Amino acid sequence: MAEGKSFAATDRTLPTRARERARYDEETVHAILDEGYVCHLGFVRDGAPVVLPTLYGRVGNRLYVHGSTGSRPLRMAGGQSADPGLAVCLTVTHVDGLVLAKSAFHHSMNYRSVVVHGTAHQVTDQEEKKVALDALVDHVLPGRAADSRPANTKELAATAVLRLDLREVSAKIRTGGPNDDPEDLALPHWSGVLPVSPSYGAPIPADDLAPGIPAPDYFSAR
Amino acid sequence: MAEGKSFAATDRTLPTRARERARYDEETVHAILDEGYVCHLGFVRDGAPVVLPTLYGRVGNRLYVHGSTGSRPLRMAGGQSADPGLAVCLTVTHVDGLVLAKSAFHHSMNYRSVVVHGTAHQVTDQEEKKVALDALVDHVLPGRAADSRPANTKELAATAVLRLDLREVSAKIRTGGPNDDPEDLALPHWSGVLPVSPSYGAPIPADDLAPGIPAPDYFSAR
Numbered sequence: 035m036a037e038g039k040s041f042a043a044t045d046r047t048l049p050t051r052a053r054e055r056a057r058y059d060e061e062t063v064h065a066i067l068d069e070g071y072v073c074h075l076g077f078v079r080d081g082a083p084v085v086l087p088t089l090y091g092r093v094g095n096r097l098y099v100h101g102s103t104g105s106r107p108l109r110m111a112g113g114q115s116a117d118p119g120l121a122v123c124l125t126v127t128h129v130d131g132l133v134l135a136k137s138a139f140h141h142s143m144n145y146r147s148v149v150v151h152g153t154a155h156q157v158t159d160q161e162e163k164k165v166a167l168d169a170l171v172d173h174v175l176p177g178r179a180a181d182s183r184p185a186n187t188k189e190l191a192a193t194a195v196l197r198l199d200l201r202e203v204s205a206k207i208r209t210g211g212p213n214d215d216p217e218d219l220a221l222p223h224w225s226g227v228l229p230v231s232p233s234y235g236a237p238i239p240a241d242d243l244a245p246g247i248p249a250p251d252y253f254s255a256r
Numbered sequence: 257m258a259e260g261k262s263f264a265a266t267d268r269t270l271p272t273r274a275r276e277r278a279r280y281d282e283e284t285v286h287a288i289l290d291e292g293y294v295c296h297l298g299f300v301r302d303g304a305p306v307v308l309p310t311l312y313g314r315v316g317n318r319l320y321v322h323g324s325t326g327s328r329p330l331r332m333a334g335g336q337s338a339d340p341g342l343a344v345c346l347t348v349t350h351v352d353g354l355v356l357a358k359s360a361f362h363h364s365m366n367y368r369s370v371v372v373h374g375t376a377h378q379v380t381d382q383e384e385k386k387v388a389l390d391a392l393v394d395h396v397l398p399g400r401a402a403d404s405r406p407a408n409t410k411e412l413a414a415t416a417v418l419r420l421d422l423r424e425v426s427a428k429i430r431t432g433g434p435n436d437d438p439e440d441l442a443l444p445h446w447s448g449v450l451p452v453s454p455s456y457g458a459p460i461p462a463d464d465l466a467p468g469i470p471a472p473d474y475f476s477a478r
Binding site: 046050051071072074075076077078079081082083084085086087089102104105106121122123124125127129131132134135136137138139141142143145147149151167168170171174175178179181182183184185186189193211212214218219220221222223224225226227228229230231232233234235236237238239240241242243244247248249250253 | 268272273293294296297298299300301303304305306307308309311324326327328343344345346347349351353354356357358359360361363364365367369371373389390392393396397400401403404405406407408411415433434436440441442443444445446447448449450451452453454455456457458459460461462463464465466469470471472475
């Protein structure tokens with residue numbers, strides 16, 4: 035299984051509909067995760083769902099999110115390795131295109147998403163915490179962790195990191211044009227896809243950036 | 257209150273940190289919602305959180321999401337107006353820039369997000385359902401609902417629509433450059449913002465699009 039390793043489908047990751055869009059292979063899951071900037075982290079608070087956008091990073095089959103030690107999900111996950119952790123659902127979505135059909139009913143999106151179910155635990159090992167924080171910074175921009183001042187003791191103490199293992203995980207992908215009904219094809223409406231992708235503007239130097247420091251060349255990685 | 261109407265903050269919408277980023281005015285909330293393509297809809301299933309990306313539309317202070325009548329969150333919300341509904345958290349996030357600081361600790365994102373807490377109910381009124389479906393299509397591309405075949409009776413019956421009122425809602429916005437510590441300013445790392453925004457490729461006609469139908473001019477709205 036060195037090649038084509040896949041996650042096992044579970045009741046939660048087997049879609050009730052559009053099963054042909056589901057993917058479970060690591061390569062697809064990792065690629066979608068690595069391309070995102072923010073995930074949407076869901077947890078249950080007082081019986082009700084909460085969904086917050088947050089940065090994340092990946093190391094192998096471990097995802098990391100971070101926050102202040104005082105933030106709600108971090109506190110809820112507990113601070114000791116023996117704590118039961120926090121049940122979460124972490125979702126990353128890319129919109130790739132607006133799918134315009136002849137009929138309102140068949141309008142759709144082309145997208146790639148990953149949904150991870152599991153229990154998040156606070157990282158208590160200091161070495162793992164440093165690796166996780168590097169991954170978070172490198173996730174924003176690959177190569178950036180080595181080109182910034184690492185967290186000092188005070189910053190490390192003020193930052194809590196949650197780990198979520200990739201075990202119960204699935205990807206969903208929709209590609210291609212609209213699926214119009216044959217009897218609609220003679221209608222006069224344009225149909226097809228309007229592609230969407232992120233684009234990057236010119237780097238804006240910080241107001242307090244000293245003169246003579248050029249924008250780094252690893253910007254081209256994004 | 258005709259001008260500058262705002263949502264009242266609650267325990268759930270008052271952030272524990274970075275309170276200066278929170279906004280509660282309708283204008284800001286609506287603008288962020290209207291610019292998004294997909295929301296992340298959170299609900300609780302068997303005690304665990306689930307977060308799924310889905311299309312949405314807005315009519316005034318009502319949000320609508322839709323799906324097959326067989327999909328999980330739709331079924332869980334119940335099919336009768338007297339049903340208790342489904343506790344949800346609906347979140348929309350735009351990433352506007354990668355914020356690169358001298359220190360790893362101060363790396364961040366510029367973003368705009370809206371988080372809505374509430375109870376979603378199935379729309380049982382057929383007229384409201386039609387208005388909601390138009391809003392969903394127009395949300396993908398303004399002007400598109402009028403330029404497509406409306407849902408027929410069979411399609412309406414196969415589609416369930418959930419309504420979520422905007423009541424307990426907040427926006428969060430981060431703008432500007434990194435907030436580096438003064439003692440880091442002499443470090444040789446570049447600091448600033450790499451702006452990110454969605455861009456649109458050339459429209460791709462459907463394989464089964466008859467010749468002679470031009471791409472609509474309302475594409476320019478996106």
